[in-house]
Amino acid sequence: MGELLGVAVLGAGHMGADHIRRLDRMVSGARVAAVADPDEARAREAVAGVDGVVVHAEAEAALDTPGVEAVLIASPGPAHEEALLAAFARGLPVLCEKPMAPESAGALRVVEAEARLGRRLAQVGFMRRYDAEYRRLKAVLDDGGLGRPLMLHCVHRNVSSPPGFTSAMLIDSSVSHEIDAARWLLGQELTAVTVLRPRPSAGAPQGLWDPQFALFETDGGVLVDVEVFVNCGFGYQVRCEAVCESGSVRVGDDRGPLVTAGGSAATPVPQDYLVRFAEAYDREVQSWVDATRRGLVTGPTAWDGYAASAVAEAGVRALERGARVTVDLAPRPALYA
Template identity: 40%
Template structure:
């Protein structure tokens, strides 16, 4: 059986997901595409030789007869509308992060999905499928370092485009950490404080870059996070968990050690597409396989909502300078099934 997928948004990640569904993965065919930039949608369809209709807009694509499942890879602010329309059409939908740009928007999605009565939404939090994060989680869960006490992390991008707004360092970038740490520690957040160090002169003046994010979890773990989206030197994702009897760190991506010109060096990656290439492949193959079985296996709309509640609190903390409480609503029974937390 083949899952017939319609893709909304053929930019950087939409194009890359089309590439993997067409050239790397099994079980899916891209049968429809759309983008507000219609010429680009047509160009991507041509590039991958797709037998696909190019639709004028996302809503028509979602309603199209030939589309079994929807992939939303357009700009974050458009996600809510397309995910709600997919639920209304009863179609499974893979939505790139963030699920919506506010917690209110995510809540509307969670309510619509619960009212529909079946889980249809998976959010693109691919780090849960990354081998490094998986080994980190297995090690913590084994108890070998005792209870986790402190988590140090950093999310560093070489640079960001001009359209990148001040809020995006939280809702578009650190949102990955907000999701993956809940999963890694099997915990939820209770408070956050955001501190602004000296601004890098190499960052846009409208940005607060870098930022330090201090969080506390319900189990009392303290998280010390750095967001630095114009770090210039590489794409660098760090995570280290300090436990009662030991410390575990996220493995570095594989890289040849070189001795040359009186230097010992390892090259760093610069692009998120390369850093998590294997995780995206595993994530989407899992989504295709589960969807064909009529299941939903990965990060759920509830996970998307939880990350967004924390993100809203981070923004309030950044602007006020205060320690802001994070009040996570209790998980409804609908999201407690075995498929809501499994990835």
């Protein structure tokens, strides 16, 4: 590889533009070599001030740009499978934002394609694994001093949902982060899910079941509950508490300066995931670049992406049926053992 890893970024929307900025200004050892987005005007706006970038409307044209050695996929979820398979065909390492594929069948096709290659090329963008607080929580659980985990209590709140957000997306878009975090923190697979629906908030768009309460079971006997509320109106909050045999540990309490004035005290609440997890995204992409330059893939695997899609799919069925649904995973290929 050259002195700087040449990265093609697919997608120049909210997430893609932030990754372009990150690669250009925050991450060492890489450069943005190409960007692809069907909206070329948006792509050119995202790369304004970035030198040496070639802009394309088509993803495969970006992958074939001279100097491209790796791919960062930040396009909408339905485009991920095709982009991943195109990258595999070219032998290009990939960091793919979640979901790896919206449906478990597509995610499994990606897993099977990578397994046929016989080597890992894909890392999936579950950035909470790179968050300083979540890493400390993982370290406490792995240490074992609190005994075995019994329950995880999770909270996932957004200020508001974007246009077109559906009731199913509370599970397969928002809660997918908790699904991966639970698998990683516990080292266990999620085997069943139940989704309960309180009455919708007055702040939720018409027809959107928001909030929801998801309950997951693991193959190690742990219960994981997630409150997801995507139109809470006041801020972006993510919390996780592990309750163990001899104690508990919690992360995600609101951070920031405590300002006391006018007879009250207040702490600012982040308004966006790019604010709350800014450092985690920086650490994730830097780690990916460093590993890629050494010829390695060290982060969440395509199997992790598939498992998250399969659990989320079961969660959507549980939401629709109002009943407990079991999770059926395909056999895990030896590549991910």
